[in-house]
Each structure stands twice: as C-alpha cells, then as structure tokens.
Amino acid sequence: MGLHTALLRNYDSSRPEGFDCAIWEAGRATSAASSFFDPIQIGRFQETFVDGGTGCNNPVDKVFEEALEIWGERARERINCFLSIGTGQPAERGFGNGLKEIASTVIHISTETEQTAARFARVNAPSIGAAPKREKIYFRFNVAKGLEETGLERHEDMAKIAAATKVYLSSPQISDDLIACAGALRSYCM
C-alpha cells in the first residue's frame, strides 16, 4: 500500500482521486493525520486514512497547486491575498531543559511545517501577484514564542495559547503585516 497525501474537496475537480464523503468523515480523516486518532476508511473504495507520516502537515504547497489546477496559471497574478496560519513555531535545538518532556511528534511536525513555509516563501511566493508587484500578497502568521511545548491536544492550555498569540500579534512587524493583510482582503471585496 502506497502512502500519499489525499485531498478531500467540497467541489468538482478534474483530478481523478475524488472522495464522496460526509463532512464528519472528512473531519475524522484529516484528524487521523495527527496520529491522535484511529485510522479511518472512507469513500466508495474505503481507502484508509492514517497518521501524518506522509509529511504534509503544512499544506501550503498543496493549496497553491490546487489553485493553479482550478484557475490555471492566471491564478498566480490574480491572487490578491495568500494567507497561511501556523500552530506555533518549534523550539530551537538545544534550548532549555524541557525538551525531553515534549512529544517528539510535536517537534518533528512543527519543524517540518516551518521548513515547508520557508521553502514556499522562497520558491513560490515571489511568483504570486500581478506585475508590477507593489504590495505584499503572501502572509504567514505563526506564533514565534511560547507554544513550543503545546501540542494540539492541550485544550487546558487555551489561556496560554491566547496570551502567546496576543503577544505575537502585537509585535511591530506582525501588526504591520496584519494591517497589510487586511488591506489585501479588503481590496478583493471592493
């Protein structure tokens, strides 16, 4: 059995790999990627969705490929705003003494998602937006500090997550980016 990343869509696609599934099945299948839940079989052929060993925890490349698939190459210049939101950056290597307690999956996943984000910013983001490019179009927000040890299961840490997020969003660079991002979205609607 080959492992690959499957896309579950709420629209018709020219790609062959479609799944006809209920909303709850889609939610269960995507959550199986965390390895926190049992694998699940969905769709007409009962294909199995297992944990995220396929390494697509930051789907930014998949979403961009999908936009090109739907709207063609012209999507590149027609995108007004490309927004990517993370769930907290990983601890730097060798930092502190709490590392042993952190589930290795948390570190592995958050490291991989940041590498994917950095690659996308370098490789694909410059090709987005109509020339001449005046405004920023690709935005990546990901809390830099304070969530290194917070896995997605830590619902009891909501206050901590909210506090770390507020600190991050109020930093000068990020609040400028937020305003620019809101501006990009507003221009789309006018």
Add this chain to the structure above:
Amino acid sequence: MRTVDPTNPPKPCDYFDLIGGTSTGGLIAIMLGRLKMDIEACIEAYLQISKDVFQPRKRKYDLLGRANDALKVRGRFNSETLKWGIQRIVVQAGENEEAKLRVEAHPKCRV
C-alpha cells in the same frame, strides 16, 4: 482599521476562494469554508470539540488498551467522540449530521 459590526460579522467564506488545512487546520477549513461559520462561532465550536475530544482514555486498568497503545494500533484519543463532535457542529450549522462534504460542483468558497 475599520471596526467589525458585531451583529453581522464578516465571514472568511465571503473573502476566500479556497481554504485548505491538515488535521486541526482541516477541521477549521471545513467549519469556515464548507459550513460558512463566522470566526466567533468557529472558535466556540473548536473550544468545545477540543475539550470533549482530548480527554485521555482511561487506561489505568485497561491492559488491552495499553497493549494496543504500545503497538500503536489505535489513536490516543477517542475517535467516536470526535465523530460526534463534528456531527454536532454540522447540525448546529443547520445541516444533517450525515451531510456530504461536496454538495455543489463549483461552490463560491472551495475547501
């Protein structure tokens, strides 16, 4: 920045043509894009579902469960609770609990 009208908050599905995500991000993509929820409702629903779902399994005396965990043949949290949690959100959004992910060929907001 303009302020948001609290009685009629803007919804991400009216601003984004395509929303994607994996795991937590996947659930949020479904809530915002497919169920067309506003941000407040989405946060509320996520807080509820994560509270319900991320209760560790009672495994102190559950030898079979512990053996299964050691062999990694099942997840650490209750998959049925997650299913019910998602179904409740779908119903709260005004749809049937077995509602399909795809109901239109070309929805305005793709997920």
